[in-house]
Amino acid sequence: MNQFTSREAEVDVMNFLNEISYRYPEAISFASGRPTDKHFNIQRWLESAAKFIEHFSVKQGISYQRAEQLISQYGKTNGVVNELIAEQVRKDQGINCCDKDIIITNGCQEAMALCLLSLCREPDDVLLVCNPTYIGITGLADVLDIEVCSVDYHHEAQLLQTLGVKIEALIADKKRPRAFYLMPDFDNPSGLQLSLQARQQILELCSKYDVAILEDNPYGLFQYNGEPKPALYQLDESGCVIYLGTYAKTLCPAIRIGYLILPPHFLGDVQRQQALSDKLSSLKSYLSVNTSQITQAILGGVLLDNQCSVESLVVQPRKTYLDNRDTLVAALERFFADYRDQVSWNIPAGGFFLKLTLPFKFNSQDVAQCAQHHQVICMPMSYFAQDNQFDNCVRLAFSNLDRDQIVLGVERLSRYIIEKLAAQKLRIDRQERA
Amino acid sequence: MNQFTSREAEVDVMNFLNEISYRYPEAISFASGRPTDKHFNIQRWLESAAKFIEHFSVKQGISYQRAEQLISQYGKTNGVVNELIAEQVRKDQGINCCDKDIIITNGCQEAMALCLLSLCREPDDVLLVCNPTYIGITGLADVLDIEVCSVDYHHEAQLLQTLGVKIEALIADKKRPRAFYLMPDFDNPSGLQLSLQARQQILELCSKYDVAILEDNPYGLFQYNGEPKPALYQLDESGCVIYLGTYAKTLCPAIRIGYLILPPHFLGDVQRQQALSDKLSSLKSYLSVNTSQITQAILGGVLLDNQCSVESLVVQPRKTYLDNRDTLVAALERFFADYRDQVSWNIPAGGFFLKLTLPFKFNSQDVAQCAQHHQVICMPMSYFAQDNQFDNCVRLAFSNLDRDQIVLGVERLSRYIIEKLAAQKLRIDRQERA
Numbered sequence: 001m002n003q004f005t006s007r008e009a010e011v012d013v014m015n016f017l018n019e020i021s022y023r024y025p026e027a028i029s030f031a032s033g034r035p036t037d038k039h040f041n042i043q044r045w046l047e048s049a050a051k052f053i054e055h056f057s058v059k060q061g062i063s064y065q066r067a068e069q070l071i072s073q074y075g076k077t078n079g080v081v082n083e084l085i086a087e088q089v090r091k092d093q094g095i096n097c098c099d100k101d102i103i104i105t106n107g108c109q110e111a112m113a114l115c116l117l118s119l120c121r122e123p124d125d126v127l128l129v130c131n132p133t134y135i136g137i138t139g140l141a142d143v144l145d146i147e148v149c150s151v152d153y154h155h156e157a158q159l160l161q162t163l164g165v166k167i168e169a170l171i172a173d174k175k176r177p178r179a180f181y182l183m184p185d186f187d188n189p190s191g192l193q194l195s196l197q198a199r200q201q202i203l204e205l206c207s208k209y210d211v212a213i214l215e216d217n218p219y220g221l222f223q224y225n226g227e228p229k230p231a232l233y234q235l236d237e238s239g240c241v242i243y244l245g246t247y248a249k250t251l252c253p254a255i256r257i258g259y260l261i262l263p264p265h266f267l268g269d270v271q272r273q274q275a276l277s278d279k280l281s282s283l284k285s286y287l288s289v290n291t292s293q294i295t296q297a298i299l300g301g302v303l304l305d306n307q308c309s310v311e312s313l314v315v316q317p318r319k320t321y322l323d324n325r326d327t328l329v330a331a332l333e334r335f336f337a338d339y340r341d342q343v344s345w346n347i348p349a350g351g352f353f354l355k356l357t358l359p360f361k362f363n364s365q366d367v368a369q370c371a372q373h374h375q376v377i378c379m380p381m382s383y384f385a386q387d388n389q390f391d392n393c394v395r396l397a398f399s400n401l402d403r404d405q406i407v408l409g410v411e412r413l414s415r416y417i418i419e420k421l422a423a424q425k426l427r428i429d430r431q432e433r434a
Numbered sequence: 435m436n437q438f439t440s441r442e443a444e445v446d447v448m449n450f451l452n453e454i455s456y457r458y459p460e461a462i463s464f465a466s467g468r469p470t471d472k473h474f475n476i477q478r479w480l481e482s483a484a485k486f487i488e489h490f491s492v493k494q495g496i497s498y499q500r501a502e503q504l505i506s507q508y509g510k511t512n513g514v515v516n517e518l519i520a521e522q523v524r525k526d527q528g529i530n531c532c533d534k535d536i537i538i539t540n541g542c543q544e545a546m547a548l549c550l551l552s553l554c555r556e557p558d559d560v561l562l563v564c565n566p567t568y569i570g571i572t573g574l575a576d577v578l579d580i581e582v583c584s585v586d587y588h589h590e591a592q593l594l595q596t597l598g599v600k601i602e603a604l605i606a607d608k609k610r611p612r613a614f615y616l617m618p619d620f621d622n623p624s625g626l627q628l629s630l631q632a633r634q635q636i637l638e639l640c641s642k643y644d645v646a647i648l649e650d651n652p653y654g655l656f657q658y659n660g661e662p663k664p665a666l667y668q669l670d671e672s673g674c675v676i677y678l679g680t681y682a683k684t685l686c687p688a689i690r691i692g693y694l695i696l697p698p699h700f701l702g703d704v705q706r707q708q709a710l711s712d713k714l715s716s717l718k719s720y721l722s723v724n725t726s727q728i729t730q731a732i733l734g735g736v737l738l739d740n741q742c743s744v745e746s747l748v749v750q751p752r753k754t755y756l757d758n759r760d761t762l763v764a765a766l767e768r769f770f771a772d773y774r775d776q777v778s779w780n781i782p783a784g785g786f787f788l789k790l791t792l793p794f795k796f797n798s799q800d801v802a803q804c805a806q807h808h809q810v811i812c813m814p815m816s817y818f819a820q821d822n823q824f825d826n827c828v829r830l831a832f833s834n835l836d837r838d839q840i841v842l843g844v845e846r847l848s849r850y851i852i853e854k855l856a857a858q859k860l861r862i863d864r865q866e867r868a
Contacts, residue, residue, distance in 0.1 A: 073686065109723045292729050
């Protein structure tokens with residue numbers, strides 16, 4: 001377990017993302033992976049709801065007024081825009097699925113909650129995650145008292161080597177590894193993307209041991225270099241992948257619409273799929289009855305306005321992110337020019353995050369110092385880790401900043417880091433002299 | 435435990451409410467407690483969002499455009515319209531609370547989930563509920579593996595007698611009764627309202643044993659006869675009441691906004707309140723990050739348009755419900771005129787539900803028969819019960835029907851019931867002759 005399993009720490013870490021900007025309003029923040037809000041058009045999106053209501057009235061053979069009334073009511077537990085979502089993932093991501101296999105949720109976070117509550121209910125059930133991984137999955141497992149087993153993920157070869165070993169060790173220990181949560185594309189926090197071969201090997205392994213894969217893909221449409229890789233869901237022949245999606249990054253976070261897509265045959269079994277589908281639907285009804293049909297109508301209208309593709313919505317943001325990534329990398333090269341032997345970073349091929357590696361531990365005290373004295377905020381990678389292997393790393397989110405902020409933010413951060421390096425050197429020099 | 439704790443039954447019962455209308459579209463349904471949709475104005479409500487964005491921009495001292503961007507993003511875990519909700523409950527319900535003690539949720543159902551996950555986490559923790567009670571609370575406890583202890587509630591004297599006995603028996607059995615869920619006003623399913631004296635006695639008892647009260651109040655603003663009673667939250671001096679509210683009935687279900695209000699000193703302790711508040715907030719972030727700021731902006735705009743009162747929104751629906759209740763009672767009197775010694779009902783002073791009592795058990799087979807052969811749907815009270823005490827009762831929801839439907843529905847239902855009574859009489863006569 002990491003240092004963030006106590007109540008206090010959970011609150012600190014999770015609220016950190018949303019609330020630190022209120023504490024240091026002047027600081028430049030590399031902390032939160034918010035999408036850029038430059039291209040949001042909430043006014044037009046609100047107006048789009050009428051388009052979906054019209055579509056719904058035609059489909060149901062009822063008047064527009066009656067459709068408005070029904071959309072304003074409670075609705076089907078699994079959602080009302082499932083067909084449009086099925087069409088969107090087919091067009092934009094090549095994912096073929098049936099609308100009845102989709103459950104629409106209050107953001108992807110609720111989809112994760114449904115999956116964990118369905119799959120990991122016995123004391124011996126274990127959730128596998130990457131180390132490091134998204135805080136929302138480990139925090140959720142913690143509040144639901146689900147045992148977590150982490151698989152080191154500095155790079156994919158390590159992940160592939162370790163995954164099978166961990167699964168077998170769990171089974172030998174009479175545990176049941178039930179699900180493996182991962183983000184194959186531009187992982188939060190590491191920015192890594194899995195190769196096609198790695199995807200196939202993970203599928204083989206999980207299929208062999210009946211481990212469900214929770215494939216979380218918020219960043220798949222934000223690829224800057226190279227060919228897009230097929231989703232695990234597309235490659236899956238054994239029915240072990242549950243695909244998790246969201247419109248938080250492609251439309252906007254405030255829509256709070258996520259979804260899960262079940263495989264047609266869960267672990268190769270149609271009846272098992274139906275049982276899981278019923279269980280998930282029942283859980284959804286007990287957690288939140290159903291997802292707002294107002295936000296579903298807004299999403300539905302936007303999808304209808306865009307021929308069931310979000311491509312036209314993400315084309316500008318994608319350019320912004322690519323430009324931001326390049327600006328960030330150039331700024332790192334500039335401000336750490338004399339420290340390339342001590343400070344390093346990856347160049348992510350997509351997504352919102354870059355990993356900076358330092359020659360010293362970077363923790364909450366460093367965050368506070370940076371925010372207070374240098375007006376810059378970033379996230380220690382240790383917040384996402386299950387042990388101390390990533391204590392020297394920092395996650396830099398570059399998605400919701402402009403160029404000038406990125407350059408200035410890196411300058412400020414470099415000042416803090418270089419000061420600390422100098423102090424460290426001085427200490428070492430003194431120790432050597434002593 | 436009742437017959438509806440298995441997976442299949444959970445799905446059946448909970449989906450029954452939302453989905454049976456799809457199966458028998460021509461049937462008149464007394465099953466679902468949906469609010470009337472005659473007065474919904476979704477188009478105007480969508481437009482109201484701009485009013486809240488304007489309000490938010492002024493409050494934050496930022497441009498309208500910047501406010502739009504921030505509202506479209508992720509937001510504070512506990513919500514962004516808390517002050518307006520605090521003002522609304524003060525104006526409409528005389529509830530004084532601080533906006534920082536409010537957590538805004540995905541419908542009231544999520545507020546319940548947060549409370550149960552916070553208060554009942556140890557194996558010995560027990561949730562007290564009335565028998566019968568709202569399916570959503572017992573179903574939730576079931577999926578979270580929380581032990582439920584039910585307190586019979588045919589009438590309030592019985593509830594008061596039994597509550598203390600049950601709490602003491604649990605404590606003697608080394609269990610920890612942590613929370614008592616109840617609906618003091620126009621209970622779903624029974625339609626009962628607690629007297630002021632009963633409220634005070636429940637508060638005393640729960641306070642004495644440190645049992646939190648989850649006061650669910652969806653129907654408090656729909657009172658047709660008599661003086662409104664103060665909420666337990668208002669009467670509470672010991673800090674044991676967590677108030678649960680919703681805009682599903684006052685605005686519309688599709689808004690999916692509920693909330694919980696913590697007492698200023700939880701069980702008399704400010705620090706304990708802060709700890710619970712942090713825990714609830716952390717859980718909220720792991721279940722759904724935050725409630726949609728789009729639906730919050732719509733609600734906020736509607737509240738601003740109505741001087742932070744929902745009174746103008748509920749005045750017409752309240753008239754509709756009163757008229758429906760009177761129509762229902764008159765129809766029952768008419769169609770069961772010759773069976774008053776065998777068929778009885780209460781006359782609820784508010785809310786959406788009436789309890790019909792029959793001289794035979796009414797179960798799922800009867801529901802199916804009524805729907806298929808008589809084109810009328812209603813809910814067996816046994817669905818809401820923890821044992822077989824209510825097998826002879828039926829819940830009739832009268833909130834989302836018009837007068838003609840109510841009269842025709844009762845006629846159809848009476849035909850089924852009278853036929854069954856006749857068959858029963860024939861059987862008895864034969865037995866007597868045999």
